[in-house]
Each structure stands twice: as structure tokens, then as C-alpha cells.
Amino acid sequence: MPHAAASPGITGHTARAAGGRWVLGIETSCDETAASITGRDADGACRILSNVVYSQVDDHAAYGGVVPEIAARAHVEAIDGIVRAALAEAGLRLGDVSAVAATTGPGLIGGLIVGAMTGRSIAAAAGLPFIGINHLEGHALTPRLTDGLSYPYLLLLVSGGHTQILLVRGLGAYERWGTTIDDALGEAFDKTAKLLGLPHPGGPAVERMALQGDAARFRLPRPMKGESRLDFSFSGLKTALRLAAEAASPLSDGDVADLCAGFQQAAAESLGDRVERALARFRAEWPGLADPVLAVAGGVAANGAIRAVLDAAARRHGVRLVAPPPALCTDNAAMIAYAGLERIEAGLSGDTGAIRPRWPLDKDAAPVLGFGKRGAKA
Numbered sequence: 474m475p476h477a478a479a480s481p482g483i484t485g486h487t488a489r490a491a492g493g494r495w496v497l498g499i500e501t502s503c504d505e506t507a508a509s510i511t512g513r514d515a516d517g518a519c520r521i522l523s524n525v526v527y528s529q530v531d532d533h534a535a536y537g538g539v540v541p542e543i544a545a546r547a548h549v550e551a552i553d554g555i556v557r558a559a560l561a562e563a564g565l566r567l568g569d570v571s572a573v574a575a576t577t578g579p580g581l582i583g584g585l586i587v588g589a590m591t592g593r594s595i596a597a598a599a600g601l602p603f604i605g606i607n608h609l610e611g612h613a614l615t616p617r618l619t620d621g622l623s624y625p626y627l628l629l630l631v632s633g634g635h636t637q638i639l640l641v642r643g644l645g646a647y648e649r650w651g652t653t654i655d656d657a658l659g660e661a662f663d664k665t666a667k668l669l670g671l672p673h674p675g676g677p678a679v680e681r682m683a684l685q686g687d688a689a690r691f692r693l694p695r696p697m698k699g700e701s702r703l704d705f706s707f708s709g710l711k712t713a714l715r716l717a718a719e720a721a722s723p724l725s726d727g728d729v730a731d732l733c734a735g736f737q738q739a740a741a742e743s744l745g746d747r748v749e750r751a752l753a754r755f756r757a758e759w760p761g762l763a764d765p766v767l768a769v770a771g772g773v774a775a776n777g778a779i780r781a782v783l784d785a786a787a788r789r790h791g792v793r794l795v796a797p798p799p800a801l802c803t804d805n806a807a808m809i810a811y812a813g814l815e816r817i818e819a820g821l822s823g824d825t826g827a828i829r830p831r832w833p834l835d836k837d838a839a840p841v842l843g844f845g846k847r848g849a850k851a
Contacts, residue, residue: 494817495522495565497573497595498810499556501588502580502608503634504529504539505803506551510563510570511618511810519618519814522563524800524807527551530674537667537675545583552591559806567599574813577605578829579634585828604813609834611808613641616768618811619797623764627755627792629748629783632771632803633659633676636705638751639834641768644815649835650751651703658740659773661707665736668715669729679733680776686727686734691717693739698746703754705747710739737778745782752790768795772803 495512506529510522529547533539560567575592578585589605596603612630616622628639636657640648656664659676666675671682693713696706714736721728752767759765767787773779774796787794801807 493520494571494814495563495569496604496810496813496817497556497559497567497570497592498606498806498808498813499552499573499575499588499592500608500611500804500806500809501548501552501584501591502576502578503584503804504533504544504547505805506548506555506588507804507806507809508552508556508559509806509810510559510565511807512571512814513818519621519811521618521807522565523559523561524805525555525559525562526800526805527555534673537673538663539581541581541583544581545587548584548587552587556591556595567595570599570601572596572602572604572813572817573599574604574606574809576608576611576809577827578607578832580608580830582828582830585830589828602817604816606809606812606816607832607834608804608809609635609637609832610645610647611812612770612802613639613647613834614644614812614815615770615797615801615808616766616795617815618808619801620768620795622766622768622795625759625762626766626768626795627751629751629767629769629774630771631658631744631769631773631779633657633663633773635771636707636773638703638747640755644819645821647834649833650754651705651747653705653707655706655708656711658705658707658744659771661711661740662773662776664711665714665733668718669724669732671729671733676773676776679737680778682730682733683737683778684734686730686732688731688734688738690731691735693717693735695739695743695746698743701750703747703751705743707740707743710736710743737776741776741778741782744779745786748783748786749789752786752792756790756792765790765792766795767792770797770802772799774802775799 493514498509500507506527509524573592573596575588577589624643630637636653638651663675666678671678
């Protein structure tokens with residue numbers, strides 16, 4: 474089995490199966506093969522008993538991004554061992570589990586097939602219910618797992634594949650207020666890194682270089698800033714960065730640092746403007762909330778400059794910022810298991826139908842102008 478990293482449980486591993494309800498979660502939507510045992514103990518407390526993640530970063534590093542075929546093959550090789558590791562770390566047997574949940578969309582089709590078929594096979598062999606989970610719902614519900622949030626709350630999802638603002642009204646009730654009309658923010662970070670010759674994954678590499686740079690040296694746009702609609706756009710910023718890099722070539726290390734700093738600041742300011750407007754709407758539409766919350770999920774939420782912008786915006790609007798630990802913001806199986814748990818407890822079955830490379834949380838949302846026939850990047 475490939476080396477896998479285990480994330481600590483939010484309340485440790487003191488709980489075991491007696492009197493509890495535990496879900497085996499499987500996540501394979503992109504380039505992490507993950508499995509988790511997450512549930513609720515006899516006292517009603519949510520616990521993560523295991524959260525094992527095998528990252529394929531090294532497999533894709535030479536290509537500067539995720540190669541779908543390589544990702545799918547790596548999932549096939551790793552998945553059985555990762556599931557065994559999750560059960561062993563939790564100290565449980567399959568007979569102690571109440572259900573199996575796996576991501577069935579959105580994501581890379583090859584990876585989704587591997588995880589979903591593995592989950593369905595395990596469930597069938599053990600006589601357990603299988604629950605297909607929307608990957609975005611896993612992110613949307615993570616703040617309830619980690620911080621016990623009550624509905625409703627505002628969610629900013631910023632990752633390699635998604636940049637969205639969602640109102641989380643309740644389980645299965647998600648209202649999309651804004652989405653990207655082109656690139657997701659994480660994707661823009663990764664493409665910036667590739668353009669400047671920085672290693673994969675690009676987001677952390679750009680952030681490290683930005684710490685050494687002068688953000689004011691290059692004049693870069695703040696896409697969508699000032700627009701009344703809450704959507705995002707980062708392709709123009711990416712193009713402006715490329716033109717600035719070409720004009721300054723050949724690039725020194727100082728040039729690269731300044732370009733990274735300028736890109737990061739422009740992205741953070743653009744994101745902050747969108748979030749400010751969303752928070753104003755949230756406060757206006759839900760004035761009586763005792764504890765208004767802006768929750769943030771996705772790997773980009775770990776970026777220090779972006780976190781600072783979000784924290785300042787939340788403070789200005791009297792809203793509490795909630796960000797789960799980084800290991801639970803990026804792709805993981807604990808969030809998938811927890812989404813399955815919530816659905817079991819609500820008496821809802823998960824979606825067990827076709828695997829969906831695109832699966833928006835808010836299926837009734839109008840298509841987004843600028844994103845063609847696809848309507849929304851989800």
C-alpha cells in the first residue's frame with residue numbers, strides 16, 4: 474500500500490462502536506485516495522475515529538497538474554489498503570459500521586468510478602446501505618462536523634475545482650449566490666505557478682514566493698470588483714499576469730516573487746469584494762440570527778493572505794468566521810462519511826444513481842452568464 478497520512482480525529486479515538494453509529498466514507502474525486510470512519514458516539518458527540526489520506530502529489534509533480542488517467546490508476550492501486558487502514562486506525566471491524574458513503578460527483582470520472590464501485594461492493598458484501606454523496610455537500614457540511622454549526626450559515630467554497638458562495642439553509646437545501654464564470658481560484662493559483670516555473674501543488678508555492686515579493690510592482694486587475702452580481706472571474710487576472718511575466722522576461726527570482734505577490738493580492742482583493750457583498754446580503758436577509766457565521770472550506774482557505782481578507786470582512790459585518798482545520802478543508806473522506814451520517818439521521822437516502830462529473834448543489838440555479846452551456850462549474 475502507498476504511504477498514507479492519517480489526520481487526527483477532532484475528539485480523539487476514545488470512542489468505539491458500542492452504542493454509536495459509524496459510517497465508512499470514501500473520497501476519490503481528484504488526486505487524493507481517502508477513507509474515514511466518522512460518526513456519532515453513544516453520547517451524541519460527533520467523532521472522527523480515522524481519516525486516512527494518500528496524496529498523489531508526487532505522481533503528478535512532473536506534469537505540473539493532475540493527470541486524470543494517472544489519478545484513476547493510483548486510486549485503483551491504493552483504495553483497498555486505504556480502507557483497511559481507516560478501519561484499523563479506528564479500531565473497528567466492518568461489522569461495526571452502519572453504512573458506507575462514497576463521493577459520486579462532481580470530480581474526475583475515473584476516480585469517481587473507483588471510489589463508488591469500491592463503496593458499493595463493500596456495502597453489498599457486508600449487507601450495509603450505500604449512500605452516494607455530492608463532494609460539494611461534504612464541504613458544505615464540514616463546519617457542522619467540526620464546529621457544530623446550526624443552519625443557516627453562509628459558505629465560501631474555494632478550491633482547485635470550485636469557487637462558490639452558498640447559503641446553507643439545511644441538509645439538501647443549498648442556495649448558490651455566486652460561482653466562477655471561468656477558472657476556480659485554486660486552479661488560477663496552480664496555473665500561475667506553472668507559468669512561473671514553480672512546483673506542483675501551485676497554491677502553496679505561490680504563497681511562499683509572495684512572502685518575499687512586492688505586491689505593488691505589477692499593476693494587475695481585480696476581476697469583478699464592484700460588480701453587483703456575486704460571481705467570480707480569474708481568467709483575466711491570469712492573462713494579465715502572463716503578459717506582465719512576458720514583458721519582464723527573462724525572470725529573476727525577484728521578478729517571480731513580485732509577480733506572485735501581485736497575483737495573490739489581486740486575487741485576495743477580488744475575493745474579498747465578492748464576500749463583502751455576500752455578507753451584506755446575508756445580514757439583510759437573516760437579521761435575527763443570534764450567531765451569524767461565514768464558513769470557509771477548500772484548500773485555498775489555508776492561504777494566509779486570503780484568510781486575513783476573509784477575517785476582516787467577517788468582522789466588519791459582525792459575522793463569525795469558521796474555518797475547519799486544513800486537513801478537513803482539503804479533499805478528505807471524513808466529510809463524506811459525515812454527510813452520509815446526516816442523511817441517515819434525517820431519514821434521507823443518498824444519491825445512488827449515476828456517477829456525475831458535474832453535479833451542482835443547487836440544481837435549480839439559473840445558468841451563469843459567461844460559462845456557456847454548462848452554466849455552473851460544479
